[in-house]
Structure formats: structure tokens, C-alpha cells
Amino acid sequence: MAEGGKKVTVAVTSCNKEKLEAVDSAFASHFADASLQILSHSSDSGIPHGQPWGMQHTYEGALARLHHLKSSGGALSCDYLVSAENGVCAILGHASTTALDVACVIIERRSDGKQAMNFSQGDVEAHWLGRKAKDWQLAWVRPD
Numbered sequence: 001m002a003e004g005g006k007k008v009t010v011a012v013t014s015c016n017k018e019k020l021e022a023v024d025s026a027f028a029s030h031f032a033d034a035s036l037q038i039l040s041h042s043s044d045s046g047i048p049h050g051q052p053w054g055m056q057h058t059y060e061g062a063l064a065r066l067h068h069l070k071s072s073g074g075a076l077s078c079d080y081l082v083s084a085e086n087g088v089c090a091i092l093g094h095a096s097t098t099a100l101d102v103a104c105v106i107i108e109r110r111s112d113g114k115q116a117m118n119f120s121q122g123d124v125e126a127h128w129l130g131r132k133a134k135d136w137q138l139a140w141v142r143p144d
Helices: 017-030 055-071 126-135
Strands: 007-012 035-040 080-092 097-109 115-121
Touching: 007 017, 017 035, 017 080, 055 080, 055 097, 055 115
Parallel strands: 007 035, 007 080
Antiparallel strands: 080 097, 097 115
């Protein structure tokens, strides 16, 4: 445990190394005085064909992973839950269609169930999640 700090436990709905590193980096930047424990849990997105299309479908996949994590009992002793889902959004142009990779991240504080959610173009990476955590005012997840 960090000197004078407390332990913060975060459950992540993925076993993906990059997503786990992104969560660790983002939470470390906001809980510098705490000892972080990042727990990975394989959680089902409920997407039958595996790839969400569109922002709504991507959000629903992230939400389903969060629900799966909570219903499995894997988050009972955690302070925070993080769900990340990547999907594809089609951008229709005059001559062609472009597919953009998007990421939806949901962060939930277990003490009161408060959630923050946002999207970004591209994969969930440490530098992105770190920026998003700051943009989202992740400070709200810190206990008063």
C-alpha cells in the first residue's frame, strides 16, 4: 500500500493487456496516494456476432459487460468497475463508406452506483483513457 494512502480496487470487464494497462494508468493518475489493484474479468458483451456496429450497439456491449461482471459476483469487493467495448461506426461518404473504430468506456463507482461514460475514436489505450479520465473529471469518483 502506498505511504499514507489506501487501497483502491478496480474490476475491469476485460483480460486485454492494453485495456488493463490503460485503466491502471488512468486510475494511477487520479489516485496517486493509493495502492491500486486492477482485477481482470472476462465478461460477455452479449453481441451475438462479436462486433458491435454503431455507437448505440457499442454502448450496449459495454453496458452488457458491466452487467455480466456485476451478476457474476466478480465485483463485490471492488471500489470501481470499468467496462470498455470497441465497435465500428460507418461513415457514409459520396463515393465510399469508411469504417471508424470507436471505444466506449463506462466507469462506475460502487459506493453509490454513479457512472461516467464516453466514446473515443480508436482503441482504448493508456494515453487515451488517461486523457478521457481527466476530461470526464474523474475526480468525481474520488471519495470526499
